[in-house]
Amino acid sequence: MNLDLTPEQQAFAAEARAWLQQHVPARPLPSMDTEDGFAAHRRWEATLAEGGWSVVAWPEQYGGRDAGLIEWVLFEEEYYRAGAPTRVAQNGISLLAPILFEHGTPEQQQRYLKAMTDGSLIWAQAWSEPGAGSDLAAIRSTARRDEERGGWILNGQKIWSSRAAWADRGFGLFRSDPTAERHRGLTYFLFPLDAEGITVRPIAQLDGTTGFAEIFFDDVFVPDADVLGAPGDGWRVAMSTAGNERGLSLRAPGRFLAATDRLIDLQASRSEADETDAVVDAWIRAEAYRLYTWQTVSTVQDGGSVGAEGSMNKVFWSELDVDIHETALRILGPEAELRGPQAERDGRWAEDYLFSLSGPIYAGTNEIQRNIIAERILGLPRGGDGRRA
Ligand SMILES: Cc1cc2nc3c(=O)[nH]c(=O)nc-3n(C[C@H](O)[C@H](O)[C@H](O)COP(=O)(O)OP(=O)(O)OC[C@H]3O[C@@H](n4cnc5c(N)ncnc54)[C@H](O)[C@@H]3O)c2cc1C
Numbered sequence: 001m002n003l004d005l006t007p008e009q010q011a012f013a014a015e016a017r018a019w020l021q022q023h024v025p026a027r028p029l030p031s032m033d034t035e036d037g038f039a040a041h042r043r044w045e046a047t048l049a050e051g052g053w054s055v056v057a058w059p060e061q062y063g064g065r066d067a068g069l070i071e072w073v074l075f076e077e078e079y080y081r082a083g084a085p086t087r088v089a090q091n092g093i094s095l096l097a098p099i100l101f102e103h104g105t106p107e108q109q110q111r112y113l114k115a116m117t118d119g120s121l122i123w124a125q126a127w128s129e130p131g132a133g134s135d136l137a138a139i140r141s142t143a144r145r146d147e148e149r150g151g152w153i154l155n156g157q158k159i160w161s162s163r164a165a166w167a168d169r170g171f172g173l174f175r176s177d178p179t180a181e182r183h184r185g186l187t188y189f190l191f192p193l194d195a196e197g198i199t200v201r202p203i204a205q206l207d208g209t210t211g212f213a214e215i216f217f218d219d220v221f222v223p224d225a226d227v228l229g230a231p232g233d234g235w236r237v238a239m240s241t242a243g244n245e246r247g248l249s250l251r252a253p254g255r256f257l258a259a260t261d262r263l264i265d266l267q268a269s270r271s272e273a274d275e276t277d278a279v280v281d282a283w284i285r286a287e288a289y290r291l292y293t294w295q296t297v298s299t300v301q302d303g304g305s306v307g308a309e310g311s312m313n314k315v316f317w318s319e320l321d322v323d324i325h326e327t328a329l330r331i332l333g334p335e336a337e338l339r340g341p342q343a344e345r346d347g348r349w350a351e352d353y354l355f356s357l358s359g360p361i362y363a364g365t366n367e368i369q370r371n372i373i374a375e376r377i378l379g380l381p382r383g384g385d386g387r388r389a
Contacts, residue, residue, distance in 0.1 A: 033207075042088060054093070073294070088163065123169050152221070158215040169191060189226060198217060324356070
């Protein structure tokens with residue numbers, strides 16, 4: 001692993017830093033889990049795209065800079081260091097785009113990729129169902145063939161779909177062959193959230209915002225042009241996204257490096273708080289995650305892949321995030337309850353704390369990730385009584 005940056009990479013990071021300094025909003029945007037906040041974040045996506053910073057690692061033809069993985073990590077570091085807004089387009093950019101690149105038709109790539117980089121098409125991930133979260137293969141929503149119209153009829157219910165209340169389109173799995181085995185007979189669909197037969201019902205979150213939604217499908221027609229990958233091959237298509245979500249693409253270390261930097265400043269400004277050990281611990285873990293990411297980047301650049309190690313990353317970053325924010329709240333004491341301009345960071349520490357609590361749940365719960373680590377990395381037997389099979 002070589003950690004020395006080339007002059008070009010240093011220049012890339014400096015250019016990003018200069019642009020972000022000029023363009024990042026001076027005050028935090030309202031939460032993207034509110035209607036106003038969602039709209040403000042959508043505008044920020046357009047600004048990022050105008051500057052050419054929305055998808056640095058993508059090909060130029062789709063609005064990227066053709067940059068490599070190292071530049072992407074560098075950009076993320078600069079992005080979070082600058083305190084830039086959370087990406088409301090991330091479902092599309094991080095979860096859907098990698099599979100559109102891999103499995104999409106040229107026409108789908110043309111239609112959807114560019115539009116997700118500037119916030120003009122924002123996507124919701126419609127995977128979970130009331131009986132199918134950790135056990136995703138248990139999904140019961142159905143897709144029935146409609147030969148006459150050249151497409152499929154969707155029925156069923158999805159749940160916990162982030163920001164589906166305001167997003168434009170959704171992507172998800174449906175059971176297209178009820179006679180096939182659990183993991184077979186699933187098909188991956190793309191659909192507009194305002195299609196006839198779709199009802200989107202918001203669900204309030206812990207902080208009262210209505211960022212989540214249930215999505216009900218009542219005879220919704222989707223043309224063949226919006227099937228992603230081959231019919232019946234949805235599980236394999238979907239799993240190429242799950243690796244991305246848990247591993248590198250969703251949580252580059254920049255986010256945690258920036259949070260620990262803010263934590264250090266907070267501790268330094270409150271001499272009465274005695275959380276030095278916890279602050280140092282958070283800093284060390286963020287640095288460890290950073291170094292591990294650089295190692296992963298080296299591996300991928302040398303032709304390797306992330307694999308089950310993505311589950312280790314997921315457990316690591318999600319627990320680190322909770323610890324960083326719990327430490328911040330202890331330092332702030334009762335002040336952590338304040339909101340608005342009189343509060344430290346406009347009350348963002350408490351908001352970010354509430355969000356950090358969801359990290360061990362989304363992108364596959366940490367219990368499930370530990371199962372994967374146990375079985376695929378440590379070679380332990382599946383579940384059960386603790387004896388080796
Ligand atoms: C902030 C947030 C955003 C989300 N956004 C989306 C989204 O945009 N789209 C979407 O489709 N979904 C989304 N989800 C849903 C998320 O993917 C699911 O909540 C998650 O997969 C867990 O599924 P579940 O809630 O059905 O819990 P369950 O699967 O019912 O699990 C309940 C508990 O049992 C444990 N458990 C289950 N099976 C096992 C096992 N075999 N071994 C050990 N423990 C087990 C789980 O770890 C968990 O602790 C989001 C969730 C959150 C919190």
